[in-house]
Amino acid sequence: MKHLLSTQDLSLGDALRILDTAEEMSAVSGREVKKLPALRGRTVVNLFLEDSTRTRISFEAAAKRLSADVINFTGKGTSVSKGESLKDTVQTLEAIGADAIVMRHWGSGAAAQLAGSGWITSSVVNAGDGTHEHPTQALLDALTLRRHLARRHGTGPRGTDLSGMKVVIVGDILHSRVARSNLWLLTTLGAEVTLAAPPTLMPVGVEQWPCQVTYSLDEAIAAGPDAVMMLRVQSERMHEAFFPSAAEYTRSWGLTDDRLALLESAGADDAVIMHPGPMNRGLEISAAAADSVRNTALEQVANGVSVRMAVLYLVLSGTETAGTPDLVPSAARRPEA
Amino acid sequence: MSPTAPRYLISGGTLPDGTTSDVLIEDALLAAVGPEARSRAEAGDGPLETVDASGRIVLPGLVDLHTHLREPGREDAETVETGTRAAAMGGFTSVHAMANSTPVADSAGVVEQVWQLGREAGWCDVHPVGAVTVGLAGARLAELGAMASSRAEVRVFSDDGMCVADPVLMRRALEYVKAFDGVVAQHAQEPRLTEGAQMNEGELSSVLGLSGWPAVAEEAIIARDVLLAQHVGSRLHVCHVSTAGSVEIIRWAKERGIDVTAEATPHHLLLTEESVRSYDPVFKVNPPLRREADVMALREGLADGTIDTIGTDHAPHTAETKECEWTVAAMGMTGLETALPVVQHALVDTGLMDWAGVSRILSSTPARIARLTDQGRISAAGVFETGAPANVTVYDPHVTRTVDPATHATRSRNSPYRGMELPGQVTDVFNHGHPVVRDRALATPRTH
Numbered sequence: 001m002k003h004l005l006s007t008q009d010l011s012l013g014d015a016l017r018i019l020d021t022a023e024e025m026s027a028v029s030g031r032e033v034k035k036l037p038a039l040r041g042r043t044v045v046n047l048f049l050e051d052s053t054r055t056r057i058s059f060e061a062a063a064k065r066l067s068a069d070v071i072n073f074t075g076k077g078t079s080v081s082k083g084e085s086l087k088d089t090v091q092t093l094e095a096i097g098a099d100a101i102v103m104r105h106w107g108s109g110a111a112a113q114l115a116g117s118g119w120i121t122s123s124v125v126n127a128g129d130g131t132h133e134h135p136t137q138a139l140l141d142a143l144t145l146r147r148h149l150a151r152r153h154g155t156g157p158r159g160t161d162l163s164g165m166k167v168v169i170v171g172d173i174l175h176s177r178v179a180r181s182n183l184w185l186l187t188t189l190g191a192e193v194t195l196a197a198p199p200t201l202m203p204v205g206v207e208q209w210p211c212q213v214t215y216s217l218d219e220a221i222a223a224g225p226d227a228v229m230m231l232r233v234q235s236e237r238m239h240e241a242f243f244p245s246a247a248e249y250t251r252s253w254g255l256t257d258d259r260l261a262l263l264e265s266a267g268a269d270d271a272v273i274m275h276p277g278p279m280n281r282g283l284e285i286s287a288a289a290a291d292s293v294r295n296t297a298l299e300q301v302a303n304g305v306s307v308r309m310a311v312l313y314l315v316l317s318g319t320e321t322a323g324t325p326d327l328v329p330s331a332a333r334r335p336e337a
Numbered sequence: 338m339s340p341t342a343p344r345y346l347i348s349g350g351t352l353p354d355g356t357t358s359d360v361l362i363e364d365a366l367l368a369a370v371g372p373e374a375r376s377r378a379e380a381g382d383g384p385l386e387t388v389d390a391s392g393r394i395v396l397p398g399l400v401d402l403h404t405h406l407r408e409p410g411r412e413d414a415e416t417v418e419t420g421t422r423a424a425a426m427g428g429f430t431s432v433h434a435m436a437n438s439t440p441v442a443d444s445a446g447v448v449e450q451v452w453q454l455g456r457e458a459g460w461c462d463v464h465p466v467g468a469v470t471v472g473l474a475g476a477r478l479a480e481l482g483a484m485a486s487s488r489a490e491v492r493v494f495s496d497d498g499m500c501v502a503d504p505v506l507m508r509r510a511l512e513y514v515k516a517f518d519g520v521v522a523q524h525a526q527e528p529r530l531t532e533g534a535q536m537n538e539g540e541l542s543s544v545l546g547l548s549g550w551p552a553v554a555e556e557a558i559i560a561r562d563v564l565l566a567q568h569v570g571s572r573l574h575v576c577h578v579s580t581a582g583s584v585e586i587i588r589w590a591k592e593r594g595i596d597v598t599a600e601a602t603p604h605h606l607l608l609t610e611e612s613v614r615s616y617d618p619v620f621k622v623n624p625p626l627r628r629e630a631d632v633m634a635l636r637e638g639l640a641d642g643t644i645d646t647i648g649t650d651h652a653p654h655t656a657e658t659k660e661c662e663w664t665v666a667a668m669g670m671t672g673l674e675t676a677l678p679v680v681q682h683a684l685v686d687t688g689l690m691d692w693a694g695v696s697r698i699l700s701s702t703p704a705r706i707a708r709l710t711d712q713g714r715i716s717a718a719g720v721f722e723t724g725a726p727a728n729v730t731v732y733d734p735h736v737t738r739t740v741d742p743a744t745h746a747t748r749s750r751n752s753p754y755r756g757m758e759l760p761g762q763v764t765d766v767f768n769h770g771h772p773v774v775r776d777r778a779l780a781t782p783r784t785h
Binding site (some may be wrong): 008105107112133177203209 | 481535538539540541542543544545547549551604614615617657660661662663664
């Protein structure tokens with residue numbers, strides 16, 4: 001795997017390979033010495049041309065746990081804001097010695113373009129591009145859901161998919177790269193996805209996507225999902241007339257206390273609430289829902305590091321063979337389940 | 338042209354009406370067509386050059402209503418000199434230079450400058466298009482009359498790149514140009530519906546996460562404008578029609594006798610939004626590449642006369658404005674040197690149109706729309722008018738070439754057809770009797 005650009009183009013085999021490798025990585029995070037020598041001497045550049053502290057520090061932690069050198073490059077106060085082209089920026093970074101470029105970019109398609117441009121030979125990892133994709137977020141969500149399913153079945157997660165899982169994704173689908181990446185990945189893994197949003201925040205042509213579409217969150221929850229993923233709602237959407245007011249949004253599409261109760265009664269016994277963060281408490285999610293034991297937000301954050309370790313390892317190790325690398329001595333592994 | 342100027346006998350070519358015939362150029366005019374061409378050539382005085390056109394098509398010189406020559410202002414992307422070299426290589430003997438230069442061509446001074454640059458270059462007739470509104474700002478009318486009565490004799494007015502969105506202003510423009518038989522060429526794009534638009538709006542734009550440019554934003558303006566044209570009894574030209582719905586509206590308007598003409602670009606006849614999956618900005622253009630169904634509707638519209646002409650929308654851009662992220666890249670593609678091959682590929686080789694039809698959509702009709710009397714002098718059946726100015730393009734439809742933008746005469750390299758195989762090549766072009774292209778290469782410019 002040379003690059004990770006999207007989940008739409010990710011095969012089931014590659015998706016499982018990343019997730020299984022992430023399980024290996026997560027064993028490292030459970031050890032006293034949270035470090036592997038796997039990427040010693042390799043350089044990972046976090047090129048963040050859009051604000052995102054959470055994703056950047058997650059990638060940074062992941063690279064450091066694999067002993068890679070990390071260079072952080074952000075769009076503010078750098079040459080990019082002085083008008084340097086992306087081409088010149090990445091060629092400069094490669095001249096400094098980058099082996100992989102983890103890029104967060106405001107423009108949809110920027111990662112794919114960089115990977116296909118011939119400007120550089122480094123691996124490219126898409127850390128979110130415009131309203132297109134955020135593949136590592138979807139992978140960490142899938143890792144979280146897969147572990148959840150494995151716990152339910154009393155088995156180990158390795159090698160398993162999400163067959164039969166019902167996942168509802170709620171909110172600003174139109175502008176959400178997280179929703180897109182999750183839709184493609186979760187359906188590749190066998191989950192059934194329902195999108196719930198006001199019609200104005202539903203993408204054009206969504207009826208052609210491999211999912212159910214509903215304007216009623218109540219109906220979606222009453223159908224008994226295994227997971228409800230709440231998307232962050234940006235306040236500027238209200239000013240652009242996508243919905244009349246925050247209060248109306250919350251009434252119809254927020255995970256309110258009443259809908260939390262509905263989920264408790266109608267959903268799976270172990271139904272979970274997911275959120276990519278940061279949460280808008282009181283808008284898309286109530287305080288009770290946010291603080292519920294069902295909320296996997298922190299587990300998602302921890303899994304994010306494991307998934308990003310797996311992705312960096314796979315794109316930089318250059319292994320094309322199937323199966324997961326034997327990174328961790330078997331003695332160090334924790335028993336599964 | 339001096340009396341001793343060479344005469345040219347274009348020998349053995351296939352004319353648009355399907356006949357094989359000789360054509361004689363004498364004193365910058367089409368002196369004779371048919372058997373008398375050879376006898377008259379042999380009887381006449383002065384040097385005679387023979388152009389072997391056997392196996393080739395002899396077309397009237399092509400007329401483009403929609404060219405961006407970029408001068409003044411963006412000479413790094415194109416100049417009148419380089420753009421008209423490209424035009425000549427593409428078989429065009431007349432191009433209309435769009436007004437979105439810097440400064441904008443919204444005054445007699447600027448249009449005369451562009452017109453003069455065209456004369457000095459000598460590769461192709463250059464007719465400046467005048468801006469409809471001052472600075473293309475869409476607020477108040479430019480001095481249309483001054484441009485019409487200038488030496489550039491402007492008849493086509495357009496804010497191309499910007500839509501004349503204000504309905505009152507559009508009405509006034511349509512009315513006002515009646516005074517000098519002008520035409521308003523509308524760039525139909527409802528601005529609010531296309532804020533930040535990056536590609537055709539549909540399922541693919543949703544997948545790619547790019548802001549959509551919905552078909553309705555074009556169709557709503559065209560519908561409004563044909564009704565305005567009917568209401569004020571003026572004529573309207575619609576630039577770069579790109580959707581099946583627009584074709585339907587124009588067909589409806591023509592059936593009702595509304596005086597509307599329309600153009601389609603070569604790229605909208607061949608490429609679809611699927612190209613955007615690459616995020617390669619060479620495919621970024623306005624209006625955007627649409628769906629396969631739109632491509633087919635445009636081809637049908639040209640075949641049945643709903644769409645009148647091909648406008649290349651030749652839009653050269655520098656490398657740095659295309660070698661960047663899709664969302665900030667410039668919109669537009671070069672097109673002059675590939676227009677005729679694309680038309681052959683999309684319309685002739687598919688059986689939708691014969692060469693008389695090509696002469697209609699690429700020469701006589703655009704000349705009529707722009708009120709040019711020295712171009713497009715050919716009948717609907719494809720019979721040349723003798724005595725008309727000798728604007729002639731000889732075209733070899735039998736070669737197949739791989740498009741290499743590096744070999745193009747335009748200063749810019751943003752051809753969306755790079756690496757694609759297209760049929761045909763212009764071999765010779767006569768601009769008012771002067772050979773500006775000979776044997777598939779630029780010859781010498783015409784001097785005035």
